[in-house]
Amino acid sequence: MAYGQVVVGPPGSGKTTYCNGMSQFLRLIGRKVAVVNLDPANDELPYECAVNIEELIRLEDVMAEHSLGPNGGLVYCMDYLEKNIDWLQSKLQPLAKDHYFLFDFPGQVELFTLHSNAKNVIHVMTNKWDYRLTAVHLVDAHLCSDPGKYVSALLLSLSAMLHLELPHINVLSKIDLIESYGKLAFNLDFYTDVQDLSYLQNHLDQDPRSAKYRKLTKSLCELIEDYSLVSFTTLNIQDKESVMDIVKLIDKSNGYVFAGIEGNINEFNKIAAGPLDWDYYRNAAVQEKYFKEESSNEENDVSE
Numbered sequence: 001m002a003y004g005q006v007v008v009g010p011p012g013s014g015k016t017t018y019c020n021g022m023s024q025f026l027r028l029i030g031r032k033v034a035v036v037n038l039d040p041a042n043d044e045l046p047y048e049c050a051v052n053i054e055e056l057i058r059l060e061d062v063m064a065e066h067s068l069g070p071n072g073g074l075v076y077c078m079d080y081l082e083k084n085i086d087w088l089q090s091k092l093q094p095l096a097k098d099h100y101f102l103f104d105f106p107g108q109v110e111l112f113t114l115h116s117n118a119k120n121v122i123h124v125m126t127n128k129w130d131y132r133l134t135a136v137h138l139v140d141a142h143l144c145s146d147p148g149k150y151v152s153a154l155l156l157s158l159s160a161m162l163h164l165e166l167p168h169i170n171v172l173s174k175i176d177l178i179e180s181y182g183k184l185a186f187n188l189d190f191y192t193d194v195q196d197l198s199y200l201q202n203h204l205d206q207d208p209r210s211a212k213y214r215k216l217t218k219s220l221c222e223l224i225e226d227y228s229l230v231s232f233t234t235l236n237i238q239d240k241e242s243v244m245d246i247v248k249l250i251d252k253s254n255g256y257v258f259a260g261i262e263g264n265i266n267e268f269n270k271i272a273a274g275p276l277d278w279d280y281y282r283n284a285a286v287q288e289k290y291f292k293e294e295s296s297n298e299e300n301d302v303s304e
């Protein structure tokens with residue numbers, strides 16, 4: 001049984017940065033982490049990945065060979081991954097016994113709201129390989145600064161929750177930038193708790209451009225409220241407390257916290273006692289050290 005996170009969200013929402021920061025945080029508290037890049041559109045990876053989809057298929061090759069654009073190319077790549085799930089299994093199984101997984105998925109929203117390829121890959125992992133995964137759905141907090149965009153973020157989050165059928169945590173990412181977008185129409189709690197959207201409807205109705213969609217807005221808001229599933233937590237990936245809060249939520253949702261693995265409480269005590277000015281950029285050195293140690297251990301294993 002392995003534990004991990006499926007990191008999804010629109011392009012630019014911060015998935016790769018999240019995987020980088022989260023992997024470093026988890027290593028600091030003593031977990032063995034394997035980051036798996038399943039996004040063929042990731043150019044430069046800030047983290048060292050244990051498995052990279054580029055070894056299986058390259059987006060540029062697909063686009064050139066099949067005359068596809070980037071979106072079509074990504075759908076093809078995910079179809080290809082689904083058909084070649086044995087490749088993924090051969091890469092992951094050696095790590096599964098003692099690693100915690102972070103899966104960096106592509107950002108094309110249709111992959112997580114419409115197509116079945118990525119969902120089927122995830123379901124094989126959870127149902128056949130017995131992985132305990134939580135979906136971490138990142139949405140740029142910038143969307144809160146525009147009520148119309150916020151409604152679309154709510155719909156997107158709801159669709160992803162219903163589509164993926166995993167324990168699910170919605171995250172407003174880049175919260176450190178929220179003040180730079182100007183004053184929000186409501187308190188931040190309003191956007192995270194998603195309790196009463198009638199205020200949002202009233203706000204939208206005051207804008208002549210959106211007033212003509214009044215009925216549509218009302219129906220969409222009612223739909224979201226009827227499901228009563230969506231809420232958000234906030235994240236500043238550079239802030240240790242913020243990352244720690246999310247890890248606790250994720251551990252509860254996928255059962256890591258109940259598995260008694262290496263004393264979950266001890267892990268957090270370690271970070272609580274550490275320096276308070278944690279900075280994920282600065283900790284890049286920790287990652288380097290970790291991988292050096294890992295590779296020298298592996299070399300020793302081979303020579304033994």
Ligand SMILES: Nc1nc2c(ncn2[C@@H]2O[C@H](COP(=O)(O)OP(=O)(O)O)[C@@H](O)[C@H]2O)c(=O)[nH]1
Binds near residue numbers: 012015018176177238
């Ligand atoms: N200020 C700030 N910038 C962030 C944060 N997370 C990501 N970014 C930036 O947002 C951009 C897109 O991030 P990336 O991780 O590549 O997004 P992805 O396409 O979802 O993988 C990059 O320029 C990141 O540096 C954050 O928490 N705070």
Ligand SMILES: [Mg+2]
Binds near residue numbers: 039
């Ligand atoms: Mg990325």
